[in-house]
Amino acid sequence: MNSAEAVSVLTELNRVYPHTREDMNFLKFENPFQILIMTILSAQTTDVTINGLRDELFSRYPDPQALAGADLREVERIIHPAGFYHTKARNIVGTARCLCERFGGEVPQTIAELVTLPGVGRKTANIVTNHAFGVADGVAVDTHVGRLSQRIGFSENMDPNKIEQDLMRLFPREWWGEINFLLISHGRAVCTAKRPACERCVIRDCCGAGCKDRAD
Numbered sequence: 001m002n003s004a005e006a007v008s009v010l011t012e013l014n015r016v017y018p019h020t021r022e023d024m025n026f027l028k029f030e031n032p033f034q035i036l037i038m039t040i041l042s043a044q045t046t047d048v049t050i051n052g053l054r055d056e057l058f059s060r061y062p063d064p065q066a067l068a069g070a071d072l073r074e075v076e077r078i079i080h081p082a083g084f085y086h087t088k089a090r091n092i093v094g095t096a097r098c099l100c101e102r103f104g105g106e107v108p109q110t111i112a113e114l115v116t117l118p119g120v121g122r123k124t125a126n127i128v129t130n131h132a133f134g135v136a137d138g139v140a141v142d143t144h145v146g147r148l149s150q151r152i153g154f155s156e157n158m159d160p161n162k163i164e165q166d167l168m169r170l171f172p173r174e175w176w177g178e179i180n181f182l183l184i185s186h187g188r189a190v191c192t193a194k195r196p197a198c199e200r201c202v203i204r205d206c207c208g209a210g211c212k213d214r215a216d
Contacts, residue, residue: 001153001208006170009152009203010182016202017185024181025131027051032107032132033099034058037067037092039127040119041082049081064105067096091119109133122161127180136177139167144187145180151191153208 001009026047029035034054042050057078061067067075075089082088095117099105107128108114114125126140139145141160145167149155155166167179190197198204 001170001206003170003172005206006154007172007175009206010171010175010178012202013182013186014178017182017189019181021134024178026184027131028054029131030058032128033064035132036095036107036114036117036120036124036128039124040092040095041079041088043088043119044084045082053079053081061096064096064099067093068100070096088119094118095120107132109135111137122164126164130177130180136173139164139171139176140180141167142180142184143193144184147193148183148187148191151196151207152203 025035027035027038027042028051029038037057038050038054041053057075060074060078061070070093072089072093075093076085079085079088079092098117099107103113109129111122111125111129114120114128115122122138123140123142126136126138129135129137130140141149141164146158146160146163149163149167150158154170155163157163157166168176171179186203187193190201198207201207
């Protein structure tokens with residue numbers, strides 16, 4: 001698939017899933033610190049779960065300074081619904097300490113700095129820079145983005161970092177900030193992991209997965 005074809009796919013998805021910038025935030029946050037911590041916690045769980053524990057977490061620990069000094073067991077109790085709570089608690093408390101010790105209590109605004117924090121990879125860093133600071137320096141590749149990128153024909157790679165590089169080469173920079181939202185929306189509504197609903201897919205005719213043949 002060439003760049004023009006790929007852009008036409010996203011253009012159609014953009015028509016089907018109209019949105020404002022605020023709509024693109026599946027996690028409901030109030031500041032860069034919150035979206036950073038919530039995105040770390042969101043690994044291998046749902047946005048609904050993380051949004052559900054947000055109020056208690058940030059009422060107890062409203063800023064990096066408070067979370068840096070938190071009792072680990074209390075943090076584990078609050079974030080228990082998120083799963084993997086031992087590791088996630090260590091990561092968010094460790095991240096808060098790094099913010100205080102190395103970044104003056106502020107969330108850094110570059111991917112290179114963000115990925116030095118505990119529990120932060122390129123996906124999390126891309127989400128933070130895009131949603132908190134309005135800067136798209138890459139593409140956040142989660143399971144939906146990875147799955148649809150392979151099915152549609154945007155990438156033949158399995159590794160999220162390689163998929164991101166493929167997407168960045170394929171799409172003009174002005175699309176980078178939209179890709180995550182559009183592919184997640186389509187992945188949840190139509191192109192699900194277990195059984196894609198190809199018969200009602202608006203990009204069926206240009207999908208590289210051959211779904212159109214199975215649906216006939």
